[in-house]
Amino acid sequence: xxxxxxxxxxxxxxxxxxxxxxxxxxxxxxxxxxxxxxxxxxxxxxxxxxxxxxxxxxxxxxxxxxxxxxxxxxxxxxxxxxxxxxxxxxxxxxxxxxxxxxxxxxxxxxxxxxxxxxxxxxxxxxxxxxxxxxxxxxxxxxxxxxxxxxxxxxxxxxxxxxxxxxxxxxxxxxxxxxxxxxxxxxxxxxxxxxxxxxxxxxxxxxxxxxxxxxxxxxxx
Amino acid sequence: xxxxxxxxxxxxxxxxxxxxxxxxxxxxxxxxxxxxxxxxxxxxxxxxxxxxxxxxxxxxxxxxxxxxxxxxxxxxxxxxxxxxxxxxxxxxxxxxxxxxxxxxxxxxxxxxxxxxxxxxxxxxxxxxxxxxxxxxxxxxxxxxxxxxxxxxxxxxxxxxxxxxxxxxxxxxxxxxxxxxxxxxxxxxxxxxxxxxxxxxxxxxxxxxxxxxxxxxxxxxxxxxxxxxxxxxxxxxxxxx
Numbered sequence: 153x154x155x156x157x158x159x160x161x162x163x164x165x166x167x168x169x170x171x172x173x174x175x176x177x178x179x180x181x182x183x184x185x186x187x188x189x190x191x192x193x194x195x196x197x198x199x200x201x202x203x204x205x206x207x208x209x210x211x212x213x214x215x216x217x218x219x220x221x222x223x224x225x226x227x228x229x230x231x232x233x234x235x236x237x238x239x240x241x242x243x244x245x246x247x248x249x250x251x252x253x254x255x256x257x258x259x260x261x262x263x264x265x266x267x268x269x270x271x272x273x274x275x276x277x278x279x280x281x282x283x284x285x286x287x288x289x290x291x292x293x294x295x296x297x298x299x300x301x302x303x304x305x306x307x308x309x310x311x312x313x314x315x316x317x318x319x320x321x322x323x324x325x326x327x328x329x330x331x332x333x334x335x336x337x338x339x340x341x342x343x344x345x346x347x348x349x350x351x352x353x354x355x356x357x358x359x360x361x362x363x364x365x366x367x368x369x370x371x372x
Numbered sequence: 373x374x375x376x377x378x379x380x381x382x383x384x385x386x387x388x389x390x391x392x393x394x395x396x397x398x399x400x401x402x403x404x405x406x407x408x409x410x411x412x413x414x415x416x417x418x419x420x421x422x423x424x425x426x427x428x429x430x431x432x433x434x435x436x437x438x439x440x441x442x443x444x445x446x447x448x449x450x451x452x453x454x455x456x457x458x459x460x461x462x463x464x465x466x467x468x469x470x471x472x473x474x475x476x477x478x479x480x481x482x483x484x485x486x487x488x489x490x491x492x493x494x495x496x497x498x499x500x501x502x503x504x505x506x507x508x509x510x511x512x513x514x515x516x517x518x519x520x521x522x523x524x525x526x527x528x529x530x531x532x533x534x535x536x537x538x539x540x541x542x543x544x545x546x547x548x549x550x551x552x553x554x555x556x557x558x559x560x561x562x563x564x565x566x567x568x569x570x571x572x573x574x575x576x577x578x579x580x581x582x583x584x585x586x587x588x589x590x591x592x593x594x595x596x597x598x599x600x601x602x603x604x605x606x607x608x609x610x611x612x
Contacts, residue, residue, distance in 0.1 A: 275422055276459035276518075280473035280525060281449030290472060294463050 172329030183250025190255030195262025216256035406581035452522030512543030
């Protein structure tokens with residue numbers, strides 16, 4: 153059985169898969185960076201006492217969490233231009249999808265972590281005369297951030313894997329390239345296995361880096 | 373220094389404070405005792421607005437806390453507070469815990485804040501712990517750091533919310549010792565406590581609270597040896 157497959161032939165397609173890997177990484181990194189900023193903003197919005205801020209944050213989070221990534225991707229790439237009249241290229245659309253999607257989940261991670269900090273910490277800060285913003289910045293946020301790392305890592309890995317769905321909106325990422333090659337050369341087993349290994353390589357390296365960061369931050 | 377007039381506090385339908393009147397003079401040490409659930413901690417927390425005030429008036433250092441124009445942050449800089457659970461900042465070491473507020477609020481330079489912090493650590497007997505993290509200290513040491521942290525703002529008065537209740541019995545003494553020293557130096561203090569020995573020895577006045585009101589108050593001798601109210605007698609009988 154194994155003999156039927158031409159594993160050595162995969163080498164010829166590595167440059168093309170490399171292009172795919174480049175776009176996968178580009179979209180993951182830029183998308184997650186923006187997603188992290190969105191998550192920070194809307195996560196703090198979810199712990200805000202301001203009803204409007206809280207409301208906007210909640211709507212964003214519920215809409216994104218309640219719809220599939222695939223639907224979001226197709227909607228943003230095919231439907232949104234019909235409304236706005238502005239055509240996005242597929243890579244930009246891909247980044248927008250990953251940013252918006254991860255942002256909603258990260259917002260919930262931020263909210264959970266901030267709320268997990270004991271009430272006494274805020275009280276201690278306020279009793280010393282620090283205002284709400286200062287207490288958040290110097291006392292709550294640094295502690296919450298440490299607690300965010302494990303769930304954030306989880307979300308990063310999920311979002312990286314979600315980029316494979318972007319092949320349906322023609323983003324030239326790893327999965328897209330794999331499908332292209334496999335349908336032209338009838339080497340589905342070799343190519344899709346290689347693609348899987350590439351994803352695994354990315355996520356495993358990320359896990360490794362996160363574990364180091366976690367250890368570094370775990371001072372006391 | 374602290375004037376409380378007809379203070380009421382409600383949590384939902386539950387009225388926790390049912391009209392408190394109390395004047396506290398500069399340098400006075402007032403101990404608040406009473407059964408749990410009597411509202412003593414809530415009363416204390418109303419004095420620096422950690423709890424919102426439902427009705428009534430609290431005037432601290434000439435500033436009316438219920439007046440919306442009062443800047444509560446600046447009032448709080450003059451009121452140090454020590455909590456039952458210490459509430460040190462676990463991500464900062466001891467000296468950073470103490471330096472934070474003087475730097476950010478009083479705008480002290482790093483050197484000035486460190487200087488002040490080290491002097492206070494010496495005062496509470498913990499100079500050698502400056503670079504350690506709260507998690508590495510015993511409860512008694514943590515509470516002494518918390519006292520130093522509050523003092524670093526050079527407050528005009530200090531509030532203590534059951535400062536020794538979370539401590540192992542053998543660690544209570546070292547914290548009370550620091551508080552006693554503060555009292556001798558003339559600090560105005562309001563202390564919610566179960567340490568009757570401390571109240572008797574250090575307190576200028578003792579308030580007995582039950583069910584949201586001050587049932588009886590007086591100097592410690594009078595209140596402990598010759599309580600007038602039945603409820604006070606009953607309470608003292610149970611705990612002494």
